[in-house]
Amino acid sequence: MIILVSQETIKTFVTGLKEAGINLVVSLPCTAHKHFLPSIMSDPHFTHIPVVNEDDGMGICAGAWMGGKKPAFLLEVAGLLLGTYALFKVTRYWGGAMLLVIDNRGDFGDGAGNWYAESAAEAQQILESFKIPYTTVRERDKLMPELVRGQRTAEGFGRPAAVLLSMEELWELT
Numbered sequence: 001m002i003i004l005v006s007q008e009t010i011k012t013f014v015t016g017l018k019e020a021g022i023n024l025v026v027s028l029p030c031t032a033h034k035h036f037l038p039s040i041m042s043d044p045h046f047t048h049i050p051v052v053n054e055d056d057g058m059g060i061c062a063g064a065w066m067g068g069k070k071p072a073f074l075l076e077v078a079g080l081l082l083g084t085y086a087l088f089k090v091t092r093y094w095g096g097a098m099l100l101v102i103d104n105r106g107d108f109g110d111g112a113g114n115w116y117a118e119s120a121a122e123a124q125q126i127l128e129s130f131k132i133p134y135t136t137v138r139e140r141d142k143l144m145p146e147l148v149r150g151q152r153t154a155e156g157f158g159r160p161a162a163v164l165l166s167m168e169e170l171w172e173l174t
Contacts, residue, residue: 136164
């Protein structure tokens with residue numbers, strides 16, 4: 001299975017991060033987000049930090065926020081589940097306005113997402129139990145405004161906010 005992401009979606013995503021004021025992007029390897037990374041890494045507006053586990057990503061974002069950066073953490077839905085301990089520390093103890101941009105494979109309508117189905121269902125429960133505000137984006141024309149709203153929410157609360165990407169445009173499978 002190969003996931004294709006259109007150049008229009010990539011451009012909309014990167015522009016949305018810029019419009020939101022994001023200047024540091026932390027990423028964990030992910031099937032859908034990998035399409036955004038070349039544009040992010042080549043843009044001098046962003047500092048990009050790849051990580052190998054969820055805890056590192058959450059900790060780097062929290063520390064960067066404390067140092068005046070506006071971070072976004074790109075991860076897949078299973079990564080949210082694996083990073084719950086670090087997310088708990090961020091939301092309960094450290095604080096940290098970070099935008100979690102989650103590839104929400106397995107959400108309603110993802111006909112090829114059976115591997116991720118339980119993760120997608122549990123992700124919303126985790127976000128709600130940690131009192132993390134979130135939105136789900138299903139159409140490209142809502143992507144940019146929801147990234148901006150998500151960052152505004154994170155900054156206003158001084159804690160994480162999440163944008164769940166359930167866009168079928170990201171899941172064009174071949």
